[in-house]
Amino acid sequence: MMADVYEALMAHARETAAIEQVAGRLSWDQETMMPRGAGAQRGEEMAAMEGVLHARRIDPRVGEWLAKVDPVEVVAKAQVARIRRSYQRAMKVPARLSQEIARVTSLSQGIWAEARAGEAVANFLPTLSQVVDLKREEAAALASGGDLYDAMLDDYEPGMTGAECAAMFDALRPRLVALRERILASPRKPEALSGSFGADAQIRLSRRLAMVFGYDLQRGRVDTAVHPFCSGSGDDVRITTRVAEGDPFNCLYSTIHETGHAAYEQGVDSDLLLTPIGGGVSMGVHESQSRICENQLGRSRPFTEWLFGEMRDRFGEFGIQDPEAFYATVNRVSPGYIRTESDEVHYNLHVMLRFDLERALIAGDLAVADLEGAWNERSLADFGVAVDKPSNGMLQDVHWSIGLFGYFPTYTLGNLYAGCLNQALRRDLPGLDQDLAKGELGAANDWLRENLRRHGGIYSPRETIARACGEEPSAEPLLDYLETKFAGIYGF
Template sequence: MANDRAYDDLMAFQRETEALAQISGRLGWDQETMMPRGAAEQRGEEMSAIEGVLHARRTDPRIAEWLDRAKPADAVAQAQLRHIRRSYNRMTKVPAALAQEIARVTSVAQGIWAEARAANDVAAFLPTLADVIRLRREEAAALAQGGDLYDALVDDYEPGATAASIGAIFDRMRPRLVALRAAVLASPHQPAALDGSFGADAQLRLTRDLASAFGYDWSRGRLDIAVHPFSSGSGNDVRITTRVAESDPFNCFYSTIHEVGHAAYEQGIDPDYRLTPLGQGVSMGVHESQSRIYENQLGRSRAFTGWLFGQMQERFGAFGISSPEEFYRTVNRVQPGYIRTEADEVQYNLHIMMRFDLERALIKGDLAVQDLEAAWNDRFLADFGVAVDRPSNGMLQDVHWSVGLFGYFPTYALGNVFAGCLLKALKADVPDLDARLAQGDASPATGWLREKLQRHGGLRLPVETITQACGFAPDEGPLLDYLEAKFGEIYRL
């Protein structure tokens, strides 16, 4: 009975901690959607205060006692204890004052970044960025205890991954991606660009229908506007954001589908896991596998874009694209561009590889903050053949570094790798997939993903999660094969 009581007491304590973490997340959502600009400094203090409470709970000495005495009765209990033990071991290495200072500085830094981005003023952001990097390096040193600092940060987002393992994957991917991009851009068969103006209200009505088509549960979510689209929350409160540009409806539509992939993962987790360590996505790479397969392999497929073409004709009238096939090619158009979130499937991972190398150098100390803009611009010109025209199209475009998410970027590319594997397995298991997508019905795909992956939450380790869903261990091969086949056909290579 003592062992049962230890586990029960630990899980009751953990449930309250998870609930408080959700409140913290809701503060972050509010900050990016509805918070008045003048509240930034106060919000930083609020975030710091709640982080202090969370850190105290996550390092409570009773956790160690409960972990010692608890005897898991099944695989679910074993997984719960594994997550709690991992969190406890990591959190007890980080001083409470440091955790609170990181929360305060990154909360304020987000607003400073947003203003610097709007003004294209790198100098206004650099001192704050230097503070964020200094704090994250301190945290990494506490976690690594003599090991690699960047590995310690990556492990927070993708348990088990290292800079070396990620770098090896990227080294294998890069030659085929670079060769494919060169062939695509040199092809004489270039798709037409989308041209025209598409009203914001009509875009948002259609984007809500797209979210519904991909299974977003509106009774447990909502859609708002943000500078940088994101998904927030878990369980019964999972919110998504998008952005609208009247000249580029694809930005709104595919940002929404992407965030629905994240949200569907959280909404699809077994309800029994709610407000426990298993009640959220197991890693950011696995999370990105959901957003990327929703957005790209499903949302940009020939079948689904055929349905979307009809929807756009109904809502916007004639818009210069004459057929579903031409529309499919336009949706998947490859072109030089600055913005990662707007990048096509061929070039997206190259954007990630660049950020991966730059942030590793920043954390290692090989790249000084004041040299980051020049390093970014030089690398971008070398990798993409285009000179960066302004900071908002360069090093100020992403929110991640302002909020301290060093080690997060590579999980986007890992998510693409995982998505390629999932698509291969999905197509084998659901032979009528394209016929259903052509009707605007993504439920066979989303249902398969929910059953095979989403409902399990954090039950398994990240790579095990993908392996169990696919029936084979993940590697980059399926993704690269998919890209070469898809874009080889579109560009008649």
């Protein structure tokens, strides 16, 4: 009897997961191929899809099935726990609110893109205010009297709180700031990349890099978008990148980053496909996959030596004389505006800025109308650069336009996890650098799949990392890695 109930519950969950993938494809289309004039209609379509999904998530039968099942097998236990969590959260949010959030954030995304292109913050603020109000209402329903920001963060990193994130940032900041000061004081100044690099050649090389990092293009595709992202799971996982002819690193490393996400989704065991635990367990763990690919592997000395040869083959001479100089250029530390283009030393400081601002927004301590001023003031204080235009400031990220409050801290959590994974990966693969120097990541991809990716959401986020690394995650491996790497580049 219990087996029959479990099968009925899972059949319902699989259908729900399939519909969620269809909804995700609508979002992918909106950012890549949708006609510009279709925004309003797409908002209604997304609201309708969310209505169908919400009804399925709160179906009374789900509650009845959950009351009758208590599996002991590890995978079944994880499936039921994930379904129960989704059911309990969905029951707290009215269908009307769920649909309105889907409709408004779909519209808001297009409004943000237009405002960003036109450097017009004022055109975006009314919609952003609407998004913030809706998300605060949703958080209040979920929090049941608790902290609103914690309820939002729990969507992306289950079990994490804003206070824990703040403590993590407080632990990271002193060593990051001290490292930055030593770097900026160094007489060594790696040269910046300059010149023009054709868009078509960049895209061809980015596809090559995606395959090197384990992306199966038979089950995916590479497109361009305003803000790079990964979408989908299982046998249909899509990524986007963006191209600037004067900055090929933007395209190439965005591609490597998104490939880390995609390889995680493609690497989950096929038996879990279209089930509640058939994808990444959390955004922090997801970011660990994108960041280890982008940074610890993709910006390593041996891999950049290989990449130097690939770029010369495709673009000819481009002003950097040798692989060692190229390694320094790839890892050049410079205060700047853009999070996605920032070096490893500054990246987490960018995340801290966003975390503090969005937490203040949700708490009601910062008005949406004052957000641009607060951003610009904080940017000047943290990076020593005055924001010159909104696309380099508060309009640079898509996240707030689509309601992803509580998402930003997972980037730094992912960096922390990546530091731990890199330490374990190098312990287990002593020949890794020799592979990287040849542009071969098969062993590294296999290690990541076997030790982390294939498990999907079977284990909790921290348990997933601990099982892969053989110890509990901490900030020390990341900080030690950064200090060792940049001391070598900058000579201190």
